[in-house]
Amino acid sequence: MTLRQQLACFAAIAAAQLFSCSRPQPTPSGVVIEIKSPLGLPRLETPADNPPTSETIALGRRLFYEKKLSADGTLSCASCHSPTAGFADPRRFSVGVGGKLGARNAPTVLNAAYSPVQFWDGRSPSLEDQAGGPIANPVEMNMSHDLAVGRLNADPEYVKQFDGAFGPGPITVLKLQRAIASFERTLLSGNSPFDRYFFGGERSAMSPAAIRGLEIFNNAKRGNCSVCHKIGEQNAPFADGKFHNIGAGLNAEGELTDLGRFTQTKDEHDKGAFKTPTLRNIAQTAPYMHDGKQKTLKDVVDFYVGGGNSNPYLDKEMKELKLTGEERADLVAFLEALTGDIPANSGPPK
Amino acid sequence: MIKRLAAAATFLLAAACSPAPETKPADPTADSTAYTEIDPSRAGVVTGKVVFTGKGPVRQKVDFAEDPNCAKLHKGEFFNDAIALNNNGTLANVFIYVKVGLEGKKFRPPTTPATITQKGCWFEPRMLGIEAGQPFHAINADPLTHNIHPRTANSREWNQSQDAGADPLIRKFARAEIMVRIKCNIHPWMKAWVGVTEHPFYAISGNDGTFAIKNLPAGKYTIEAWQEELGTQQQEVTVTAQGTETLSFTYKGE
Numbered sequence: 001m002t003l004r005q006q007l008a009c010f011a012a013i014a015a016a017q018l019f020s021c022s023r024p025q026p027t028p029s030g031v032v033i034e035i036k037s038p039l040g041l042p043r044l045e046t047p048a049d050n051p052p053t054s055e056t057i058a059l060g061r062r063l064f065y066e067k068k069l070s071a072d073g074t075l076s077c078a079s080c081h082s083p084t085a086g087f088a089d090p091r092r093f094s095v096g097v098g099g100k101l102g103a104r105n106a107p108t109v110l111n112a113a114y115s116p117v118q119f120w121d122g123r124s125p126s127l128e129d130q131a132g133g134p135i136a137n138p139v140e141m142n143m144s145h146d147l148a149v150g151r152l153n154a155d156p157e158y159v160k161q162f163d164g165a166f167g168p169g170p171i172t173v174l175k176l177q178r179a180i181a182s183f184e185r186t187l188l189s190g191n192s193p194f195d196r197y198f199f200g201g202e203r204s205a206m207s208p209a210a211i212r213g214l215e216i217f218n219n220a221k222r223g224n225c226s227v228c229h230k231i232g233e234q235n236a237p238f239a240d241g242k243f244h245n246i247g248a249g250l251n252a253e254g255e256l257t258d259l260g261r262f263t264q265t266k267d268e269h270d271k272g273a274f275k276t277p278t279l280r281n282i283a284q285t286a287p288y289m290h291d292g293k294q295k296t297l298k299d300v301v302d303f304y305v306g307g308g309n310s311n312p313y314l315d316k317e318m319k320e321l322k323l324t325g326e327e328r329a330d331l332v333a334f335l336e337a338l339t340g341d342i343p344a345n346s347g348p349p350k
Numbered sequence: 351m352i353k354r355l356a357a358a359a360t361f362l363l364a365a366a367c368s369p370a371p372e373t374k375p376a377d378p379t380a381d382s383t384a385y386t387e388i389d390p391s392r393a394g395v396v397t398g399k400v401v402f403t404g405k406g407p408v409r410q411k412v413d414f415a416e417d418p419n420c421a422k423l424h425k426g427e428f429f430n431d432a433i434a435l436n437n438n439g440t441l442a443n444v445f446i447y448v449k450v451g452l453e454g455k456k457f458r459p460p461t462t463p464a465t466i467t468q469k470g471c472w473f474e475p476r477m478l479g480i481e482a483g484q485p486f487h488a489i490n491a492d493p494l495t496h497n498i499h500p501r502t503a504n505s506r507e508w509n510q511s512q513d514a515g516a517d518p519l520i521r522k523f524a525r526a527e528i529m530v531r532i533k534c535n536i537h538p539w540m541k542a543w544v545g546v547t548e549h550p551f552y553a554i555s556g557n558d559g560t561f562a563i564k565n566l567p568a569g570k571y572t573i574e575a576w577q578e579e580l581g582t583q584q585q586e587v588t589v590t591a592q593g594t595e596t597l598s599f600t601y602k603g604e
Contacts, residue, residue, distance in 0.1 A: 247510070252517045254510055299495050299513055302417075306497030306535035309510045320535045325416045 026175045028182070029167040030055040035185055038341060040195030042235040044113060044185060050128060050178045052185055055165035058349070060183025062161070063176060065348040068151050071097045077180070080106040083347050086284030087187060092292035103258065105292030108285050110342075111278050113185040116241045120274045120290045123264050127181035132173055145173035152176070189281055189340035197337075198236070206337050213334025216327055223304070223331060227317050228276045238280055238338070243273035246318055247309025248289040256311060258290065271313045283336045297332045386455040388565055394593040396573060397562040400441045400555045404603030407433040407579075412472075412539050419494050420471035420537060428470070430539065432579045433603075440559020441601060443477040444577045445545040447528065447552035448563065449584065451571035457549045459483035465518070466532065466542060468496045473532060473542035479552045480544055482526055488512065488519040497535040500544065502527060509535055528576060543578060568593075575599040 030053035035044050046052055063069065064077045080094040081087045089106035096102065104120055118124040132145070152158040152171045162171045165179060194214070196205035206214070216223040218231060229238040243261040249272070251257045261270035274290045288294040294303060305328060307320035323331070410430045414421040434442040463485035467474045469492060480486055482505075488498045490512040498519060499509035505524040512519055523530065523546040534540035545552055553561035563573075568591045575583045580601040587595045 250510060252520045254508060254519070254521065293513060293516075294495075295513070302495040302497070302536045303511045306495075306499075306511045307509060310508045323416075325414075325418055328416070 025049055026166045026169070026172060026178065027051075028053040028056045028165060028178070030165065033057075035188070037235075038188055038190030038195075038343075040190035040192065040199050040236055040340070041111065041188055042114065042232075042237070044188065046185060047126070047128070050181060052182045053165065055161075056179045056182040057186055058183075059161050059165045060179035060181065061345065062349050063180050064183055068155075069148065077109075078348070081109045083342070086110060086281045087346075088285035090286065092287050104290050105287060107277055108281060109184055110187050110189045110281055110340075111237075113188065114237055114278075115239065115275070117275065120277075121260050121264050122243060122275050127184050128174075128177045131180040131184075132177040149173055149176060186343055187346055188343060192280065192340035193337040194334070195236070195340065198231070199234075207333060209330045209333035210337040211334075212327070213330035213332070213337075216323065216331055217334055222323065222327070223321060224317060224319070225304070225331075228315075229279050238278045239276045241276070243270060243275055244315040244317070245270075245272040245274075245311065245313040246304075247272070247311055247314050248274070248293070248303075249291040250309045250311060254309070254311065256313075260290065269313065272311060273313065273315075279335060280338050280340055283339050297335050298328070300335075301328050301331045383456055383458075385458040388457075388567055390565055392591045393565045393567050394589040394591060394595065395562060395564050396566060396571075396587055396589060396595045396597060397560065398597035398599070399559040399561065400444045400446075400575060400577075401559065401598060401600045402433075402435055402439055402441045402603060403600060406435050406603060407431075414471060414537075414539070416539075417471065417494065417537055420492075423470045423492065428472070430541075431476075433577070434476070436557055436559050438558060440555070441577065442555055442557055442559065443475075444555040444561070444575050444599070444601075445477055445479065445529070445543070445552065446555065446561045446563065446573060446575045446599075447479070447545060447547055448549065448566065449528075449572045449574040451569055452549050452551065455549070455567075457481070460550070461485065463487040463520075464544075465489060466498075466544070467491050468498070468512070468534065468540070471496075471534075471537050471540060473534075473540055475554075476542050477554050478542065478544045479554055480523060480546055481550060482523050482546055482548050484522065486521045486523060486544075488521075490514060490516055495536060496540075499533045499535050501531045501533060503530075505530075505546075511536070528574075529578075545576065573597060577601060 027049055028051060032051040032053055035046070035052055037044055067073050067076045069076060075097055080089045082089065086108050087110045088108040092105060093102045094106045107120065112118065113127060118127065118130040124130040149171045158171060162175055166175050193205045193210065196202040217225040220227065228240050228244055230236065230240050231238070249256065249258050256272040259271050261273040283297065286295060288300050294300050305321045305323055308314060308318040412428045412430050436442055459481040464478055464480040465487040466478055467489040471492060490496050493514045495511055495513050497509055497511040501507065502523065504527040508521070510519055526548045527546045530544040530546055532542040532544055551563050551566050553563050555561045566589050568589050570586065570588050573585050573587055583599050585597050585599070587597060589595055
């Protein structure tokens, strides 16, 4: 960098800081509401600077299904997080604008609000940040954002709705991010047969096979699943907010093709480690794993029975499981009992 | 302007969820070993057969209990023949190889793969020979998931699951080892054996009990036969240029 470039850069940063301090935060202007957690889920924490309101949620819902946010008007968030596919993508890899193929399977956004970090590698710290995209190149991004919201600013309907949600003022990316995030916080799914059985005391809510499967899932000497897919006393996230290498995604030569969490931390131990996904609604969100390679829940259970795939960074909790054919089927039955209610007002707005 | 808008919007949507960059280890370096060349005019053949005497083994039925989908791949009963007795009183699947006599020589491993196939929740073949450094391919021809797991002692042990329709797994064995047991972690009844040598002088007895080790340089050798239940036997042999030595190994039943 030349001195001139450095100065220019410094000036840009200073200007950006000034800009962000001199303007009021686009906090929602409406009445703050409480998002009720369904049976089996913990109380939902919401950020102080973006408390949920009916207006931001309704706006976020519209934006979530808004195809205008894509280049050729063909894609919305819902294209890859479809309400008819458990808010995930039934394709192994999502197809972006122009037919571009990603390298990871799109996870569900149901209950993503409980996840301390977003993405398989945790590279996004919040739903707000995630909805806005990566911040690797601030200058480039700011420009992109401005142009993207230009489309919304040109739509009087959106201007009205943003004004109603955040108070009068131009539409900004931050507002868009906050609205989408607030909508996503309503995408909570619980009250599954498992929840009604385990937390609701409804003995007949789960089949005998699923009840046996739960025992295997929880037993450290049998399935050992709950060591990562946590079940608590009051609620069950079926995740631990951590990253583990279970050996998914090795190529034919047995090499890691996606280094996962390592790409963020550069910590050797994180090679091939991915965020433990929730298992709620898992029966609806095939295919499985970050590379979407496993097509059925039986494939997944077989994968775990086999002890995952060996590699130098395999989590020490991964071991060969000695389970009979019936016990394997019981585990699948249990996973199928994790399908919860889909919240009202989560589909495309009228 | 519209185009720029569009590009920006793509960025917002697609980049928001674009995956992180990938990394792949570099290719191993080229092989610079000085290999022994074999002169066929100064080499001979060791041939022979493996005979079985005494009471024949009781055939064991395979119990596919852990995965009912495996049973569906077979009509009727399926047998696990740890002792593969042929109609003519000989044994198949006996691994015969040069155990002593090739010290100090190095042979270039073949580049053609030695392949094991998982079919009907069973390994085919049950006995496979391979050279250290030769590509090892594992194919899943079944409509279900397998997990191939060579229980190596001399090379790094590994296991990897293989979904239906997945590409063949490709590996190598780094060092000689008689025998490597191959298992499937998902289907405990599945078993195969891989004899890993550091030379091409091995054979597996066939459906008629015969075997032949060809193009073996003239010299004195110890030949070993290995059978998974009945153990090993050794014989000394002197191979002459263009000569054929005939051996007979005999295993006794109870």
